[in-house]
Amino acid sequence: MPGFVEDCRPRVRLIADLVPERPRCRIETSFDGLDTLREQWDRAVLALGGPLYMSYDWCRLWWQFYGASKDLRLFIFYSGEGIVAIVPIYIETIGLAPFRLKLARLVGANAPPRVFDPPVHKAYASQVWEAVVTYLFARERCDLLSFGPFSEHYQPAFSLRQVVEAHAELVRKPVTVQRGVRTVFPLPSSYEEYFNSLESTERKIRSRYLRALERAWAVRTEVVRDPGSVEREFEEFVRQHTSQWAGEGRPGHFHAWPNALEFHRALVGAQGRLGRLRFIKLMAGDEIAANLYTYAFGKTLYAELPARQTGRQWERFSLGCTGVIKLIEAAINEGFQDMESGMGHYDYKVRLNGKEQRVAVLRVRAKGAASRVRAWACSAAREIVTLFAHKIWYRRICPRLPKSMRTSQPAAAISYDF
DSSP states (O other), X not given: OOOOOOOOOOSOOOGGGOOSSOOEEEEESOOTTOGGGHHHHHHHHHHTTOOGGGSHHHHHHHHHHHOTTOEEEEEEEEETTEEEEEEEEEEEEESOTTSOEEEEEETTTTSSOOOOOOOBOGGGHHHHHHHHHHIIIIISOOSEEEEXXXXXXXXXXXXXXXXXXXXXXXXXXXXXXXXXXXXXXXXXXXXXXXXXXXXXXXXXXXHHHHHHHHHHSOEEEEEEOOTTTHHHHHHHHHHHHHHHHHTTTOOXXXXXXXXXXXXXXXXXXXXXXXXXXXXXXXXXXXXXXXXXXXXXXXXXXXXXXXXXXXXXXXXXXXXXXXXXXXXXHHHHHTTOSEEEEEESOOHHHHHTTOEEEEEEEEEEEBSSHHHHHHHHHHHHHHHHHIIIIIIIIIIIIGGGSOGGGOOOSOHHXXXXXO
């Protein structure tokens, strides 16, 4: 579908939200022809505190691999010539007639779930959300907006809730659904400061494992970031990561999610050319003891996936935690201010001074009985799909099948995860 530009100024003006200049809104329905916007888009994401997952190439490539049968709506807001907000949305229809639900979500949801925090300038947040909400529910006639996951520190979410509550003629009161936590490591100016900040017991444990590794091997840390090398390095990482999980009878990330291997290969090519890839390797002699697949974006290092050696001869070195320690050291040495470590609670991350932040999804449903019935029907279907497609098929049956018959997580389970 070709892109188009539309004036998306909100019809309702809230007195409390007046700013010197009302932003203009550009809506695109395709990434075709937008590559010239890449640099300005990414500058805006960084300036407005958005994450890597809102960068131009991450959104573009996610759409390329996961956008089939969906409709794209890229809301790009300008004040003068500068971008003040980017809200990439897609719309899809799920369920069976007559209960088909028209659902709007952020580009990137949910394969796999991440924390998005779309870049929105705080001075324009209310006007941005009015434009998005009125467009999705008044023009597109969506039944449900599932916004997120976003972090508890994402200030524009408060403005979104206020705008939704002010539009009782269009939508019901929003519902916040908790989605666990993510872990962020604040990074000090030196590795010594970080290591000394660990609790004394943990510091002694980490020192013991590091000394044991150094006694057994000549240990060093290598950081591979050269654009000409990262694609080859990625293939080695995939091999090690998959081998590690295969030892536990599990597929690993690249086989657990649909199209994950092809998607990440494309990411490595695109982001690698921009100098954002980092493979941080803990070398034990000539062996890669641990390998961390990461992205650099602004002052944040994103720890995407780990890989490490397995087997009895490696267990005594606690390579999982030891690898994270060396990753943090490399991140500090390069001057990063924090490290994003993904969603989910992990005790070892907390012990290593990771700070957990709550993560949530804001659900906004259209007003009206028909939307209420469709949302109820699809919520009930979600429970059934989760039980049979994910818990029974993917978790219990697939691991017992021959490798040639195993599948990634069913697409239906992902689509219904709203």
